[in-house]
Amino acid sequence: MRNVIKKKQTMSVMLRRLISVILVPMSIVIAVLIGILSWYAFQYQTILANVTEASAFNQDFKNVVDLKMFYYVSDSAYADGKPIDEVENARKLAEELLDNTTQKKSMEAITSVRNLCVTLEQRMDEIDDAASYDEGMEQLENNIYILTDLIQTYMYDYLYYESAYLSSLQEELSEELRYLILGTVGLFIIMTLAVAIYTSNITERITHPITKLAKRVEDIKAGDFEVKEAVEADSIEIQSLSDGFEDMVGQLNNLIQENKKAERRKRHAELELLQAQINPHFLYNTLDTIIWLIEADKKEDSIQMVSALSDFFRFCLSRGRDIITLEEEQKHVLSYLAIQKTRYQDRMDYEVHIPASLYEYSIPKLTLQPLVENSIYHGIKLQREKGVIRVDAVDIGDKIELTVKDNGAGMTEARLQEMRDAMETGEKIGFGLRTVHQRMQLLYGDEYGLTISSTEGVGTTITAVIPKVSPKGSDEVLIYREIK
Numbered sequence: 001m002r003n004v005i006k007k008k009q010t011m012s013v014m015l016r017r018l019i020s021v022i023l024v025p026m027s028i029v030i031a032v033l034i035g036i037l038s039w040y041a042f043q044y045q046t047i048l049a050n051v052t053e054a055s056a057f058n059q060d061f062k063n064v065v066d067l068k069m070f071y072y073v074s075d076s077a078y079a080d081g082k083p084i085d086e087v088e089n090a091r092k093l094a095e096e097l098l099d100n101t102t103q104k105k106s107m108e109a110i111t112s113v114r115n116l117c118v119t120l121e122q123r124m125d126e127i128d129d130a131a132s133y134d135e136g137m138e139q140l141e142n143n144i145y146i147l148t149d150l151i152q153t154y155m156y157d158y159l160y161y162e163s164a165y166l167s168s169l170q171e172e173l174s175e176e177l178r179y180l181i182l183g184t185v186g187l188f189i190i191m192t193l194a195v196a197i198y199t200s201n202i203t204e205r206i207t208h209p210i211t212k213l214a215k216r217v218e219d220i221k222a223g224d225f226e227v228k229e230a231v232e233a234d235s236i237e238i239q240s241l242s243d244g245f246e247d248m249v250g251q252l253n254n255l256i257q258e259n260k261k262a263e264r265r266k267r268h269a270e271l272e273l274l275q276a277q278i279n280p281h282f283l284y285n286t287l288d289t290i291i292w293l294i295e296a297d298k299k300e301d302s303i304q305m306v307s308a309l310s311d312f313f314r315f316c317l318s319r320g321r322d323i324i325t326l327e328e329e330q331k332h333v334l335s336y337l338a339i340q341k342t343r344y345q346d347r348m349d350y351e352v353h354i355p356a357s358l359y360e361y362s363i364p365k366l367t368l369q370p371l372v373e374n375s376i377y378h379g380i381k382l383q384r385e386k387g388v389i390r391v392d393a394v395d396i397g398d399k400i401e402l403t404v405k406d407n408g409a410g411m412t413e414a415r416l417q418e419m420r421d422a423m424e425t426g427e428k429i430g431f432g433l434r435t436v437h438q439r440m441q442l443l444y445g446d447e448y449g450l451t452i453s454s455t456e457g458v459g460t461t462i463t464a465v466i467p468k469v470s471p472k473g474s475d476e477v478l479i480y481r482e483i484k
Contacts, residue, residue, distance in 0.1 A: 010236050018202045025191045033184060040173045046100055051162045057093060057155050061086065062148040065120075069144050073127060073136040082124050090151060091117035097158065103165050109158040113151055120147040209238045216242075220249060227253065263442075289343045305342045311335035326393065326400070327359035333368045333391060340376055347387065348380045354393040358400060362469045364443055370432030371404040371450075371462045379408020379460055398468050407459040416454050423450060433462065440464065 065086055071079040094114035101107050123143040130136035212231045227250045231242040286309055293302035312335040330352060337350045350372075372389060380387030387408050394401045411419065423437040437450040444467055454460035 014202060014206060018199060021198050021202075022195055025195065029184065029187060029191070033180070036176075036180060040169075040176065046102075048166060049100065051159065051166060057090065057159075061090060061155075062152045065148045066145055069124065069127070069140055073130075073140050074133070084121070084124070087117050087120050087124070090155075091121075094155075101162075103161060106158055106161040106165065109154045109161060112154040113158065116147055116151045116154065120144070120151065123147060206238070209242065213238065213242055285343065286339055289339075293342070301342060305339060308335045308338040308342075312339060322365055323362050324365050325359060326354060326361050326363050329363050329365070329368055330354050330359075330391075332366075333372055336369050336372060337389070344376075344380070348376065348389065349386065350389040350391070352391040354391070355395065358393050358395060360470060361400060363400075363402075363466055364439060367436055367440070367464060367466075368402065368404065370436050371464070374432050374462070375404055375406035375408060375460065379406040379410070382409040395468075396465075400466050400468055402464040402466065403461060405459065405461045410456040410458050410460055411454040412456050416452060419452055423452075436464070440466070 065083045068080065068083040068086075070076075072082055091114055094110050094117060097110045098107065098114060101110055123139070127136055127139050127144075130139055209231045216228065216231065227246055230246045231238070286305070290302050290305050290309075293305060312332065334352060337352070341348060341350065368391060372391065375389050380389065387406060390403075390405045392403045392405070394403075419433065423434050433450060433452070440449045448465055448467070451463045452460065453463075
C-alpha cells in the first residue's frame with residue numbers, strides 16, 4: 001500500500017476540467033465585453049432617439065401659437081380657434097422624452113416644457129374670461145407670449161443638453177473602449193498564462209505517468225521481469241494499467257521461474273535416461289555377448305550385434321536433438337530389441353507395429369526404449385517360458401496411443417499400486433517408467449503420461465499417449481514452452 005493516498009480521477013474528468021479551465025474564463029471575458037458594449041450601445045441609442053424625437057418639435061411653435069392666439073383674441077377673420085392641438089402635441093412629446101431621459105439638466109428642461117405646456121393651456125382658457133379687448137390683449141402679452149417663448153427656449157435647452165451629452169458619451173465610449181481593450185488584452189495575457197500553467201500541469205499529470213509506463217514496457221521487452229513499484233498516477237485508468245502491468249510481470253516472472261525449474265527437471269530426466277541407456281552393465285553384457293559370438297565363430301551374428309549396438313548409441317545421441325520422429329524412435333527400439341534378442345536367444349521374441357502414416361509425427365527421444373527395457377527385466381527375465389514383447393502405435397484423432405505389452409511375470413495389485421504412486425510422487429522406484437512419465441508431463445501437460453495395467457502371472461501393459469505434432473511445426477515452442 002502506498003504511503004500517500006491521493007484522490008484518483010478518471011482521465012475523462014481530467015480532460016473535461018482542462019476544457020472547462022480554458023473555456024469558462026474566456027466565456028466570462030467575452031460575456032463581460034458584450035455586456036459593457038451592449039450597455040453603452042443602449043445608452044447611445046436612447047440618447048440618439050431622444051435627440052431625434054426632440055427634433056420633431058415644431059421650430060415655429062412660438063410663432064404659430066402666438067399668431068393663432070392673436071387672431072383668436074382680436075376676433076380676426078383669420079381666427080381658427082385656439083391652438084390646442086399644437087400645445088397638446090408639445091406636452092405629449094415632453095412626457096415621452098421625460099420617460100427616456102436620464103441626465104439631470106435634460107430632465108429639468110423637459111420637465112419645464114411639460115409643466116409650461118399645462119400652464120399655457122390654462123392661460124389660454126382664462127383668455128375666454130377677459131372682460132374687454134384690452135384685457136385680452138394684456139393677457140396675451142403677459143402670459144401667452146411669455147409662456148410660448150419659455151417652452152421653445154426650454155425645448156432648445158433640452159436639445160442642447162442631450163446633444164452635448166451624446167457627444168460626451170461618444171468621447172467617453174471611445175475612451176472606455178480604449179481602456180477596455182487594454183484591460184482585455186492584459187486580462188487575456190494573464191488568463192492565457194494561468195491557463196497555460198494549469199494546462200501544462202494537467203498535461204504533465206497525464207503524460208508523465210504514460211512516459212514512465214512506456215519506459216517500463218521497454219524494460220519488460222528487454223527482459224526485465226522483476227516486479228517494480230507501480231507508476232504513481234492521478235488518472236484511474238493509467239494507475240489501473242500500471243498496477244495491471246506489475247501484476248502481469250509478477251505472474252510472468254513466476255511462470256518463467258516455474259518454466260526454468262520444469263526445464264531443469266526435464267533436462268535432468270533426459271540426462272538420467274541417457275545415462276541409464278549407457279550404463280556399464282548393459283554395455284558390459286552386450287560386449288560380453290559379442291565376444292562369445294566371436295569365440296563361437298558366429299561371425300554374422302557378431303557383426304549384426306555390433307551394428308545394432310552402433311545404431312543404438314547413434315539413436316541415443318540423435319545429433320543432440322531432444323525431439324525425433326516416431327520412425328527414428330522405432331529404429332532405436334528395434335536396435336535395442338535386436339541386441340537383447342541376441343543375448344536371450346530363445347527366451348524372448350518381439351513384434352513392433354507402427355503404421356507408416358505415423359512415422360513423421362514427433363516423439364520425445366528415449367520414450368519407448370525404457371518401456372521395453374522394463375518389460376524385459378521385470379517381466380520376461382523373471383519367467384522360464386518364452387516371452388513376447390509387442391510394441392504398437394494407434395492413431396486416435398489428434399493423439400497417438402503407444403503401448404508396450406508383454407506376457408511376462410506381471411505384478412501383484414500391491415506392486416502395481418506402488419509403481420503407479422511412484423510415478424506420481426517421483427520416488428526412486430521403477431526408474432525408467434517414472435522418468436518417462438515425468439518428462440511427458442513436463443513436455444505436454446498433466447493430462448499426458450504413462451498408465452500401467454498388470455496381472456500377476458499374465459503380463460504387463462504400459463500405455464503412453466502423446467499429442468499428434470509434426471516436427472516441421474512448432475515443436476520447440478510447443479514442447480518446451482520456453483519464454484524468451
